[in-house]
Each structure stands twice: as structure tokens, then as C-alpha cells.
Amino acid sequence: MDAHSASGRVQAKGRPLPLDVSWVLSPLLALPGVASGVVLSRDGLILGGSANVTTESGERAAAMTSSVLGAARALCAGLSNGADDEVVDIVISAGSGYYYVAPAGDRAAIVVAATGGVNIGTLAYEVQLQVQKLIKALDEASAARTPGVRA
Known part of the structure; x- marks a missing residue:
């Protein structure tokens, strides 16, 4: 099953997500060497994905990326001697290329898969x-869902 419905919204368990932020991946997917991407919530739920990511692989990538980010935060906290070190990005170098992970505040993250030929500096900047x-x-x-709060 494809990760997108006919309307372009990501499907999760057969229903569209309430907030699909797949659009954030479009400029990244246009970069030479970038193959796919997923946007996830901090707790590992898929919020969006590239068209070539199935629901199952997107959910798996979101869950694993959430775990990797949690481990990176714990590592930084454990080795920073009490300093408030924030994880900015994680680059995983693999035989097939790179996996670039970047937290988006305390609620979400972006992960993209790229070939070994990607310009990692350009990718980091664009992410x-x-x-x-x-x-x-x-x-x-969030502000639109909270009465009395304006962004």
C-alpha cells in the first residue's frame, strides 16, 4: 500500500493523518542524492512521508528514529557534565549512503535517506x-486547536 492517498495525504492504518506535514520534505527530495524521507512525532508516530515510503516502512522508520533520538539525548545528557546539550542532528553513515536525522523542537523530527553521492553539507543546511x-x-x-491562543 502506498503511503499517500489520492489526495496526497499520508495514510495511517487506513485513515488520513489529522496533520500531514509531508510538504516539508519536498525541497529535500529535490536535492541530488536524497531518496526518501519521513516526518515523525517525538513519540515515534508518522506525521508525513515521501511518496515512495509505504505506511509500514514509514511507521517503522518513525519508531526507530524516535528511539535513536532518545538514545542521542541520553548520551549527550550523560556526557555533558550537567550542561544542557541539545541534539541538533545525527548523521548515520551506512554502506548505501546516509541517514540524516534532525529534531524539530521538542515535538517532531525529520529523517531522510540519501545516497553516498549526496552533498552532506547542503543536505544539513536544507534540513x-x-x-x-x-x-x-x-x-x-497547536495554537489553532487551543482556544484563546494565537501564534
């Missing part, structure tokens, strides 16, 4: 631009 857009979109969506 951080999209992270800022994602944080803003999540803030606005």
Missing part, C-alpha cells in the same frame, strides 16, 4: 531550514 518551517507549522496548528 535545518525545513526544521524551522516545521516548528512554525506545528506551533500554528
Whole structure:
């Protein structure tokens, strides 16, 4: 089953997600060497994905990425001697290329898979631009659901 319905919204267990932020991946997928991507909540739920990511693989990637981010946060906290070290990004180098993970505030993250030919510096820069857009979109969506709060 494809991760997107005919309307372009990501499917999760047969239903569209309440907030699909797959749009944040579009500029990243346009970069040479970037193959796929997933947007996830901090607790590992899929919030969006590229068209070539199935629901099952997107959910699996979201859950594993959430675990990797949790481990990275614990590592930083354990080795920082009490300093408030925030995880900015994680780059995993694999035989097939790279997996680039970037938290988006304390609520979400982006993970993209790229070939070994990707310009990792350009990818890092572009992901951080999209992270800022994602944080803003999540803030606005949260404010819209909370009576009396304006973004």
C-alpha cells in the first residue's frame, strides 16, 4: 500500500493523518542524492512521508528514529557534565549512503535517506531550514486547536 492517498495525504492504518506535514520534505527530495524521507512525532508516530515510503516502512522508520533520538539525548545528557546539550542532528553513515536525522523542537523530527553521492553539507543546511518551517507549522496548528491562543 502506498503511503499517500489520492489526495496526497499520508495514510495511517487506513485513515488520513489529522496533520500531514509531508510538504516539508519536498525541497529535500529535490536535492541530488536524497531518496526518501519521513516526518515523525517525538513519540515515534508518522506525521508525513515521501511518496515512495509505504505506511509500514514509514511507521517503522518513525519508531526507530524516535528511539535513536532518545538514545542521542541520553548520551549527550550523560556526557555533558550537567550542561544542557541539545541534539541538533545525527548523521548515520551506512554502506548505501546516509541517514540524516534532525529534531524539530521538542515535538517532531525529520529523517531522510540519501545516497553516498549526496552533498552532506547542503543536505544539513536544507534540513535545518525545513526544521524551522516545521516548528512554525506545528506551533500554528497547536495554537489553532487551543482556544484563546494565537501564534
